[in-house]
Amino acid sequence: MTSGRRVALLAAVLAMSPVAGAAEFKSALAAAISYDSPSAQGRKLAIILAGTPVEVIVGLDRWMKVRDVTGSINWVERRLLSDRRTVLVNVDRLVVRSEASTAAPPSFEAERNVVLELIEGPRFGWIKVRHQDGDTGYARAVEVWGL
Numbered sequence: 001m002t003s004g005r006r007v008a009l010l011a012a013v014l015a016m017s018p019v020a021g022a023a024e025f026k027s028a029l030a031a032a033i034s035y036d037s038p039s040a041q042g043r044k045l046a047i048i049l050a051g052t053p054v055e056v057i058v059g060l061d062r063w064m065k066v067r068d069v070t071g072s073i074n075w076v077e078r079r080l081l082s083d084r085r086t087v088l089v090n091v092d093r094l095v096v097r098s099e100a101s102t103a104a105p106p107s108f109e110a111e112r113n114v115v116l117e118l119i120e121g122p123r124f125g126w127i128k129v130r131h132q133d134g135d136t137g138y139a140r141a142v143e144v145w146g147l
Contacts, residue, residue, distance in 0.1 A: 029080055064081060
């Protein structure tokens with residue numbers, strides 16, 4: 001095998017690896033103000049609602065640069081973010097099923113922008129989630145944001 005083919009094979013294997021490109025996500029502990037800079041004196045940009053997941057870009061001392069579901073990149077105080085994993089429904093109507101199968105009966109439904117607790121990470125395209133009411137079930141990973 002030529003070195004070029006080895007490099008291409010290695011790149012393909014890494015691209016399929018669950019670690020390759022893995023993002024770090026956190027969720028807001030309570031409503032949190034996002035800023036345009038890592039300072040409370042910065043311009044206030046938005047409010048991140050409690051439980052909402054954000055992708056961590058970089059952390060600095062007391063601040064974290066994060067990306068939200070819209071793609072906006074802002075700064076949030078580190079103390080306002082939790083390691084608790086949540087996902088945000090990004091389809092108009094998400095059918096959460098009793099098993100990880102489209103043939104399984106529905107457990108509950110959730111509308112766009114509903115926050116669900118992530119119980120189990122992606123496996124064969126499905127995740128296990130919990131609604132704030134306590135209902136649990138399996139959702140297709142492509143129908144949520146925050147993984």
